[in-house]
Amino acid sequence: MHKLLVKGGQVIDPWAGKIFTADVLIVEGKIAAVGRGLEPGECAVLNVNGKLVAPGLIDMHVHFREPGFEAKETIATGSQAAVRGGFTAVACMPNTDPVADNRSVISYIKARAKEVGLVKVYPVGALTRGSRGEELTEMADLKEAGAVALSDDGRPVASAAVMRRAMQYARMVGLPVISHCEEPALSAGGVMHEGYMSTVLGLPGIPAAAEEIMVARDIILSEYTGCHLHIAHVSTAGSVRLLRDAKARGIPVTAEVTPHHFTLTDRAVADYDTSTKVNPPLRTEEDVAALKEALADGTIDVIATDHAPHTLEEKDVEYPLAPFGLVGLETALGLVWTELVIPGVLSPVEAIRKLTVNPARILGLEEGVLRVGADADITIIDPELTEVVDPDTFASKGRNTPFAGRRLKGLPVATIARGRLVYNRNLAVIA
Ligand code: DOR
Ligand code: ZN
Numbered sequence: 374m375h376k377l378l379v380k381g382g383q384v385i386d387p388w389a390g391k392i393f394t395a396d397v398l399i400v401e402g403k404i405a406a407v408g409r410g411l412e413p414g415e416c417a418v419l420n421v422n423g424k425l426v427a428p429g430l431i432d433m434h435v436h437f438r439e440p441g442f443e444a445k446e447t448i449a450t451g452s453q454a455a456v457r458g459g460f461t462a463v464a465c466m467p468n469t470d471p472v473a474d475n476r477s478v479i480s481y482i483k484a485r486a487k488e489v490g491l492v493k494v495y496p497v498g499a500l501t502r503g504s505r506g507e508e509l510t511e512m513a514d515l516k517e518a519g520a521v522a523l524s525d526d527g528r529p530v531a532s533a534a535v536m537r538r539a540m541q542y543a544r545m546v547g548l549p550v551i552s553h554c555e556e557p558a559l560s561a562g563g564v565m566h567e568g569y570m571s572t573v574l575g576l577p578g579i580p581a582a583a584e585e586i587m588v589a590r591d592i593i594l595s596e597y598t599g600c601h602l603h604i605a606h607v608s609t610a611g612s613v614r615l616l617r618d619a620k621a622r623g624i625p626v627t628a629e630v631t632p633h634h635f636t637l638t639d640r641a642v643a644d645y646d647t648s649t650k651v652n653p654p655l656r657t658e659e660d661v662a663a664l665k666e667a668l669a670d671g672t673i674d675v676i677a678t679d680h681a682p683h684t685l686e687e688k689d690v691e692y693p694l695a696p697f698g699l700v701g702l703e704t705a706l707g708l709v710w711t712e713l714v715i716p717g718v719l720s721p722v723e724a725i726r727k728l729t730v731n732p733a734r735i736l737g738l739e740e741g742v743l744r745v746g747a748d749a750d751i752t753i754i755d756p757e758l759t760e761v762v763d764p765d766t767f768a769s770k771g772r773n774t775p776f777a778g779r780r781l782k783g784l785p786v787a788t789i790a791r792g793r794l795v796y797n798r799n800l801a802v803i804a
Contacts, residue, residue: 376400379751380415381519382421385426387726388742397426399749402792408745418803419794421753424786427725428741429461429750432702433732434605434629434677437494440481441470446682446770448482454490454769456796458702461750462493462740467504468527474510479518491795495521495736497551500539506530509539511739512546519656521736524551526605531557533590540600545644549601549735552708554612555653562595565657566654566691574642576692579654585611592619603735604628608653608681610663617672627735629675632701632708635664641775647688647695648773665718674731678705682771700771704762706754708776710783753787753800760784
């Protein structure tokens with residue numbers, strides 16, 4: 374019988390909102406017991422003294438690029454990046470080639486993830502065929518094949534009429550709609566946030582209004598249709614105000630923010646580093662402050678990376694020509710700890726909640742909690758460990774990070790997925 378005792382750590386229970394000293398016993402991939410001083414007899418022991426023991430982290434917004442763009446990332450390399458970042462489950466966006474707009478692509482992703490066997494990969498199905506924003510996909514089919522949400526992420530649904538129908542059908546099949554909010558007529562040609570910095574740098578801008586108009590539209594449509602709307606990668610203070618108001622009025626809307634949007638501003642673009650080119654763009658200091666406030670007061674439910682790997686060749690071009698996107702899986706937890714937990718924006722429990730139970734609830738997953746009988750998906754965090762980000766150590770194929778050289782404190786040191794120790798940075802295992 375395969376047994377592992379995770380011994381002497383501080384267990385985080387994001388449901389109950391508590392941290393307590395306890396051991397966790399894993400038997401045959403499941404959590405068998407959580408308690409003090411467990412003595413299970415013959416058993417491998419992972420000593421986690423002084424560490425935090427959290428439910429496996431869930432990233433509800435990644436791009437694994439398979440099928441079709443395997444030079445950027447594959448389900449295998451993406452899964453490896455995930456476990457290195459402390460994640461045991463991800464939801465992957467459908468902008469692959471072919472687009473995940475039909476049953477067979479969804480089934481392929483699930484089968485491939487199973488073969489890789491590291492993290493749970495939950496596919497997001499496309500809202501519209503080819504994500505072209507014209508005809509709806511067969512949503513019931515997608516759901517049956519395993520899609521946990523619907524989205525045309527990477528591209529906005531330009532037509533309000535299409536979005537309205539999409540929400541009506543999504544509600545009928547019981548899937549949330551994840552909206553990439555961008556008014557394309559306003560963002561067209563833009564490569565960074567429109568403001569003082571874009572003027573100084575001479576780069577075409579994407580105004581905050583391009584996002585906010587669509588956030589407003591989709592909130593109105595969510596209220597009208599009753600469909601669960603989840604706003605992807607919120608980046609502006611105006612979007613936060615709209616969300617806060619919508620939630621206060623009881624509209625079924627949730628939202629996520631990325632580590633890069635709560636950490637960096639458009640000033641990071643100043644040296645034309647293309648790893649700062651991301652959509653939505655890095656905004657201003659006021660926006661960052663509003664995003665942190667929204668995390669603290671619950672207006673923003675989830676932290677998700679929008680992990681978007683691209684090849685060196687694609688990014689090694691002039692700023693306007695580079696593709697949008699940056700990698701996030703292997704820096705996410707360190708940024709959450711350094712930028713949010715240590716400064717007191719979020720407590721450790723609140724931070725873990727936004728990385729576990731909240732995304733699980735939105736996607737309807739039975740994940741995100743250390744419960745007896747559940748799959749043993751566990752992330753061990755060393756809140757004292759410090760490291761300078763070095764993209765050469767990434768498991769991801771993508772090296773496109775604006776955080777290279779940044780010192781982070783509070784890092785994942787081991788990841789257990791379905792009872793298997795799939796990542797171990799420095800902890801002793803006594804067999
Ligand atoms: O920066 C981005 N990259 N934003 C998106 O919405 C899509 C993503 C990608 O697929 O590269
Ligand atoms: Zn995305």
